[in-house]
Amino acid sequence: MSTTTREWHLAARPHGEPTPADFRLVETELADPADGQVLVRTTAMSVDPYMRGRMNAGRSYAAAWELGEPMQGGAVGEVLQSRSDRVPVGSRVLHGLGWREHAVVDASQVVVLPELEGIPLTYHLGVLGMPGLTAWAGLFRLAEFHEGDAVFVSGAAGAVGSLVGQFARLRGASAVVGSAGTPEKVRWLTEELGFTAAFDYHDGPVRTSLAAAAPDGIDVFFDNVGGEHLEAAIGALRLHGRAALCGAISGYNTTEAPPGPRNMMLVVGQQLSLRGFIVGSHTDLRPEFQEAVAGWLRSGELVARETVVEGLDHAVTAFLDMLRGANTGKMVVRVGG
Amino acid sequence: MSTTTREWHLAARPHGEPTPADFRLVETELADPADGQVLVRTTAMSVDPYMRGRMNAGRSYAAAWELGEPMQGGAVGEVLQSRSDRVPVGSRVLHGLGWREHAVVDASQVVVLPELEGIPLTYHLGVLGMPGLTAWAGLFRLAEFHEGDAVFVSGAAGAVGSLVGQFARLRGASAVVGSAGTPEKVRWLTEELGFTAAFDYHDGPVRTSLAAAAPDGIDVFFDNVGGEHLEAAIGALRLHGRAALCGAISGYNTTEAPPGPRNMMLVVGQQLSLRGFIVGSHTDLRPEFQEAVAGWLRSGELVARETVVEGLDHAVTAFLDMLRGANTGKMVVRVGG
Numbered sequence: 015m016s017t018t019t020r021e022w023h024l025a026a027r028p029h030g031e032p033t034p035a036d037f038r039l040v041e042t043e044l045a046d047p048a049d050g051q052v053l054v055r056t057t058a059m060s061v062d063p064y065m066r067g068r069m070n071a072g073r074s075y076a077a078a079w080e081l082g083e084p085m086q087g088g089a090v091g092e093v094l095q096s097r098s099d100r101v102p103v104g105s106r107v108l109h110g111l112g113w114r115e116h117a118v119v120d121a122s123q124v125v126v127l128p129e130l131e132g133i134p135l136t137y138h139l140g141v142l143g144m145p146g147l148t149a150w151a152g153l154f155r156l157a158e159f160h161e162g163d164a165v166f167v168s169g170a171a172g173a174v175g176s177l178v179g180q181f182a183r184l185r186g187a188s189a190v191v192g193s194a195g196t197p198e199k200v201r202w203l204t205e206e207l208g209f210t211a212a213f214d215y216h217d218g219p220v221r222t223s224l225a226a227a228a229p230d231g232i233d234v235f236f237d238n239v240g241g242e243h244l245e246a247a248i249g250a251l252r253l254h255g256r257a258a259l260c261g262a263i264s265g266y267n268t269t270e271a272p273p274g275p276r277n278m279m280l281v282v283g284q285q286l287s288l289r290g291f292i293v294g295s296h297t298d299l300r301p302e303f304q305e306a307v308a309g310w311l312r313s314g315e316l317v318a319r320e321t322v323v324e325g326l327d328h329a330v331t332a333f334l335d336m337l338r339g340a341n342t343g344k345m346v347v348r349v350g351g
Numbered sequence: 352m353s354t355t356t357r358e359w360h361l362a363a364r365p366h367g368e369p370t371p372a373d374f375r376l377v378e379t380e381l382a383d384p385a386d387g388q389v390l391v392r393t394t395a396m397s398v399d400p401y402m403r404g405r406m407n408a409g410r411s412y413a414a415a416w417e418l419g420e421p422m423q424g425g426a427v428g429e430v431l432q433s434r435s436d437r438v439p440v441g442s443r444v445l446h447g448l449g450w451r452e453h454a455v456v457d458a459s460q461v462v463v464l465p466e467l468e469g470i471p472l473t474y475h476l477g478v479l480g481m482p483g484l485t486a487w488a489g490l491f492r493l494a495e496f497h498e499g500d501a502v503f504v505s506g507a508a509g510a511v512g513s514l515v516g517q518f519a520r521l522r523g524a525s526a527v528v529g530s531a532g533t534p535e536k537v538r539w540l541t542e543e544l545g546f547t548a549a550f551d552y553h554d555g556p557v558r559t560s561l562a563a564a565a566p567d568g569i570d571v572f573f574d575n576v577g578g579e580h581l582e583a584a585i586g587a588l589r590l591h592g593r594a595a596l597c598g599a600i601s602g603y604n605t606t607e608a609p610p611g612p613r614n615m616m617l618v619v620g621q622q623l624s625l626r627g628f629i630v631g632s633h634t635d636l637r638p639e640f641q642e643a644v645a646g647w648l649r650s651g652e653l654v655a656r657e658t659v660v661e662g663l664d665h666a667v668t669a670f671l672d673m674l675r676g677a678n679t680g681k682m683v684v685r686v687g688g
Contacts, residue, residue: 067620240615259619274611278581281627282596283404288625290618 019044021084021114022329028069031267032337036069037330040084045118046095052107052121053095056326056349059112060088060139061333062173063238066266076294087112088144089349090127090135101126108138115326115349133311140173140344141318142307144293149177149236150303151296152258154185156289157234159256161186164228166247168192168215169238169263171199173344176207178236180316183208191227193220193243195339202342207317215239220246231255239264245275251286259290266337319343326350356381358421358451359666365406368604369674373406374667377421382455383432389444389458390432393663393686396449397425397476398670399510400575403603413631424449425481426686427464427472438463445475452663452686470648477510477681478655479644481630486514486573487640488633489595491522493626494571496593498523501565503584505529505552506575508536510681511597513544515573517653520545528564530557530580532676539679544654552576557583568592576601582612588623596627603674656680663687 018041025038047053065087068079079085089112093105098121101107107124111117127138140146152174153159165182169175170192179190189210192203196214203212211227220242224232233255235247240262247257265272281288310316321341323332329347336345355378362375384390402424405416416422426449430442435458438444444461448454464475477483489511490496502519506512507529516527526547529540533551540549548564557579561569570592572584577599584594602609618625647653658678660669666684673682 244615245611259615261619262616265616271613274582274613274615276608276611278577278596278611279599279602281625282598283629284627285629285632286627288618290621290623292620292622295622 017044018042019114019116020326022326023084024069024079024081027071027081028267030269032066032069032334034330034334037085039327044116047097047118049097050121051097051118052093052101052105052124054089054091054107054109054111054117054119054124055094056089056091056112056115056117058090058136058139059326059329059347059349060144061329061336061345061347062087062145063261063263063266063337065333066263066337084111085113086110088139089113089117090138091117091349096121106135108143113329130308133308136320136322136344136346136348137311137318139346140320141177141311141316142304145173145344146177146307147296147300147303148260148293149174149181150307151293151299152236152260152291153178153181153234155296155299156258156291157236157256159185159187159234162188163233164189164191164231164252165234165236166191166193166224166228166232166250167236167238168240168243168247169261170194170203170209170212171196171342172238172339173341174260175236175238176203176317176319176343179203179209180207180310182234184310184315189228189232191224191232193223193239199342202319215243221249224250234258236260237262241265241272245277248275248277248280248286248288251280251284253284255284255286257286257288259288263337317343321345323347354381355379356451356453357663359663360421361406361416361418364408364418365604367606369403369406369671371667371671374422376664381453384434384455386434387458388434388455389430389438389442389461391426391428391444391446391448391454391456391461392431393426393428393449393452393454395427395473395476396663396666396684396686397481398666398673398682398684399424399482400598400600400603400674402670403674421448422450423447425476426450426454427475428454428686433458443472445480450666467645470645473657473659473681473683473685474648474655476683477657478514478648478653479641482510482681483514483644484633484637484640485597485630486511486518487644488630488636489573489597489628490515490518490571492633492636493595493628494573494593496522496524496571499525500570501526501528501568501589502571502573503528503530503561503565503569503587504573504575505580505584506598506600507531507540507546507549508533508679509575509676510678512573512575513540513654513656513680516540516546517544517647519571521647521652526565526569528561528569530560530576536679539656552580558586561587571595573597574599578602578609582614585612585614585617585623585625588617588621590621592621592623594623594625596625600674654680658682660684 213223550560
């Protein structure tokens with residue numbers, strides 16, 4: 015085995031949209047695991063919207079990445095060396111030290127993954143992992159979805175949005191409407207994921223497109239985008255409507271505060287609820303989430319699409335492309351074997 | 352008894368701030384109650400912020416007032432004639448046909464009020480009535496207040512706000528901060544109502560004043576004002592903070608949509624909940640509310656201040672003055688003996 019390995023470091027904190035110059039791929043000595051640790055070879059790593067916040071100084075959703083230090087994120091891999099009885103060599107594991115070819119991790123910080131037939135390991139970064147649980151918690155807990163609700167999801171072709179819409183369909187939504195950024199994604203939502211309607215948000219004001227797609231209004235809104243989408247959704251929510259605010263990717267790279275929704279008065283009159291959340295506060299839902307989703311994957315009722323980028327060298331490109339909406343479904347970077 | 356009576360009619364729908372010309376005081380024949388009805392002589396009527404919405408066409412919180420027809424609103428009075436066994440002559444009652452000297456009301460639509468020592472009848476329009484229940488429902492149900500929370504109330508010297516702050520204090524808030532529109536109101540909040548801190552929102556940006564009054568942030572926000580107050584409060588809410596959105600009086604007379612809060616991203620990151628509500632959806636809380644409030648009134652722990660305007664002729668002036676913040680506590684109009 016090579017005695018060196020490679021990892022991505024944060025080289026600079028961006029002002030506005032990040033560029034490749036904000037990252038640096040560094041070759042470094044491969045460390046041996048200490049007692050209680052394991053050495054993991056990364057097979058795939060995750061790139062996610064929330065990571066944009068970790069590039070900034072100060073806490074956002076998660077702790078800021080340190081300048082000049084390796085970045086973190088979800089990853090799956092295989093244990094090459096183990097100094098823990100709990101995690102034997104050869105185990106396939108999930109951990110939080112992505113963005114690198116190899117990781118030395120405390121055994122207490124890894125999840126040993128079961129071998130499930132027909133379930134690729136990368137699903138633990140997406141449909142069965144953090145994005146999946148995010149969709150689950152937002153839809154069912156924060157937005158209190160119940161059968162018969164009409165649902166609108168922004169960023170519906172992304173890792174989280176594509177699951178929100180399908181969960182709603184599978185649990186008996188009366189309508190599922192999604193917005194996305196390309197005609198291909200819009201077609202994918204209606205033709206393959208079973209959305210009732212979808213629109214390209216470039217085609218006109220979101221308010222207009224949403225009114226056409228959901229003429230009777232909506233009961234639930236799941237927001238990944240923010241800005242104009244949020245204002246349009248507030249305008250479409252019916253009495254006692256509920257919104258789960260998961261993210262606002264439209265504003266992640268802006269340098270000035272985006273305009274807020276001008277129709278907050280409707281929140282009072284329509285008795286709406288707007289609730290922001292971070293998935294880490296809802297991990298108690300993981301067992302029910304994983305059981306339901308594994309069942310839907312086995313039965314083929316749930317589509318779990320990935321956009322796969324090959325090679326650690328291209329991880330930053332994958333991340334920047336994802337922020338611009340280049341992915342359909344979950345964006346993952348395959349690192350090795 | 353006179354065979355004529357007087358009542359206020361809506362003469363025009365205002366665009367922006369209403370003026371006296373939008374109302375007309377009309378003399379009309381006094382009708383006899385039909386079977387199942389009672390004739391009530393109004394002793395006092397309520398003017399409330401939500402009535403501004405009823406001047407517009409279309410539904411707001413409550414049904415629109417009809418052009419050329421008598422207006423409605425909370426009132427208390429004495430039963431002069433009765434054709435219902437349930438409501439005898441001489442009863443003191445609460446009903447929804449204010450803005451007139453006499454009302455002919457279905458007995459099923461009146462509440463017979465108990466004679467409570469030391470409790471003026473007008474309290475059923477304020478501290479023991481709709482504004483009180485609004486404060487109760489918003490604070491305890493929508494904002495899920497619990498002991499130790501730091502609370503901020505906008506429009507804190509109004510009928511609802513002055514009760515929100517006192518309810519929070521009586522239930523063990525760690526801090527109670529209020530905003531109001533005059534130095535006298537600010538003094539009243541801290542010196543007589545037991546607010547921890549208060550500020551005049553004319554004195555500078557709400558954000559700055561709130562940061563000075565609550566340097567460690569807040570857990571609960573009760574909003575009567577909207578606009579700049581809402582944005583400032585979102586910025587001050589701590590992790591898992593909760594806002595009950597009750598009204599947005601700053602925007603009731605505007606003709607263009609006011610700017611929305613530019614910091615909605617904090618709703619996600621801080622995992623905030625913003626919930627709008629209308630008191631009519633929470634009448635199930637009335638028994639617990641009335642029991643607690645009656646107890647606090649008897650013990651003298653709760654201050655229930657009224658601004659009283661004399662005479663039906665001045666009801667419109669009272670209403671317009673209230674919209675401009677001329678009242679401290681509940682604004683009521685005494686109509687007769």
